[in-house]
Amino acid sequence: MTELTIGAMARATGVTASALRFYDDCGLLPPARVDPVSGYRYYGGEQCERAIAIRRLREIGVPLEAVGRILSGDSAEAAQLLDEHVRDLQQRAREAAEVAAAIKQGLGGVVVAGATLAEAVRQVRSAAAADAEFPVLTGIFIEAEESALVLTATDRYRLSTRTLVPRQATSRWSAVAVAEELAVFDHWLRKAGEVRLSPEADFLILTAGGDHRRCPLIDEPFPDYRAVLQGLTPVRTRVVAAREALVTADDATPLILSIDESGLTVGSSEGGRQVPAAVTGSPLDIAFAPDVLCSALATAVGPDVMLDISAPDQPVVVRSATDGDLTTLVMPVQLP
Known part of the structure; x- marks a missing residue:
């Protein structure tokens, strides 16, 4: 019968000498004989198969007690123990995946x-x-920064961007969320306390407490809206007026704002009505599509709005700064 020293056994089976000693001590793999004088352990060649089986079972995390039962020779019990161990591994893997996510x-x-x-x-x-x-324009561009969360949308005729101060931010990222899908969560968001936003694969994940919502993302680059804002020409005329007075203005097409030192007149080419306003800068007339301007005004923050106008054919900046920063660009139309 071939005898192997503990070192030779280790090399033949991939089980370290210290592990072989441990398996001897716990009765799982005693050597074929032990020299009574030197104490050296010697293994039989036929024990290699058992040592390799022990190594493989331990590599997949089978407990020592179960290893002994699996190798006892009862194939039915061994199969049952292995199936139970695999199910346990699968459950732990699912739990680990949830924690990791x-x-x-x-x-x-x-x-x-x-x-x-x-x-x-x-x-x-x-x-x-x-x-x-242009699918990307149906989305809301969300930018997470260390000190700001910025939401931006544009259809080329309007551009709105709102900046929020986050309660917590851990990294910088950006994504384009489908606007209609994100709007579906309005009621849920208003009921939630704190909401965590994070991009994951093709979705924006919103989490409040243990509840989650998934909003699809649009995998296209969003237009460089900051270049548009930075490229605006200097303000020529500034108007500050009550938002409600402008929103409820006559539904004329086009809606004309006549601005001079006496204030602001809102109406059509046939005439209009005076709206209280503070005006600085040069007098001018400017026209808008009523739905475009009123939509921008209706979503403004606070009771007052500021219109920064550079020319009758240039984008007008609608600004407000209550509870955050909201800036909207509105394109005028040609004067009649």
């Missing part, structure tokens, strides 16, 4: 007040395109 969301997440986020979505959503000619 939660941690990943925390690593890349930004936390804001749910009601504030719902309001911001409502405000910028009106500037998103309704048709899918």
Whole structure:
């Protein structure tokens, strides 16, 4: 019978000498003989198969007690024990995946007040395109930064961007969320306290407590809206007026704003009505599509709005700064 020293046994089976000693001590794999004088352990060649089986079972995490029962020779019990162990591994893998997913969301997440986020979505959503000619324009561009969460939408005629101050931010990321899908969560967001946002594969994950919502993302680059804002020509005329007075203005087409030192007149080419306003700068007339201007005004923040006008054919900036920062660009139309 071939005898192997403990070192030779280790090399033949891939089981370390220290592990072989351990398996001897626990009775799982005693050597064929032990020299009574030197104490050296010697193994029989036929024990290699058992040693390799022990190694493989331990590599998949089978407990020692179960290893002994599996190798006892009862094939039915061995099969049952292996099946139970595999089921346990699968359950632990699922639990580990859930924990890892939660941690990943925390690593890349930004936390804001749910009601504030719902309001911001409502405000910028009106500037998103309704048709899918350019799919990315039907989305809301969300940018997470260390000190800000910025939501932006544009349909090329309007551009709205709202900045929120997050309660917690752990990384920088950006994604384009489908505006209509995000708007579906309005009621849920308003009921939630804090909401964590984090991108994951093709979805934006919103988490409040243990509840989750998934909003599809649009995998296209969003237009460089900051270049548009930075490229605006200097302001020539500034108007500050009550938002409600402008929103309820006559539904004339086009809607004409006549601005001079006496104030603001809103109406059509046939005439209009005076609206209280503070005006600085040069007098001018400017026209808008009523639905476009009123939509931008309706979602403004606070009771007052500021219109920064550079020329009758240039984008007009509608600004407000209550509970965050909201800036909207509205394209005028040709004067009649």
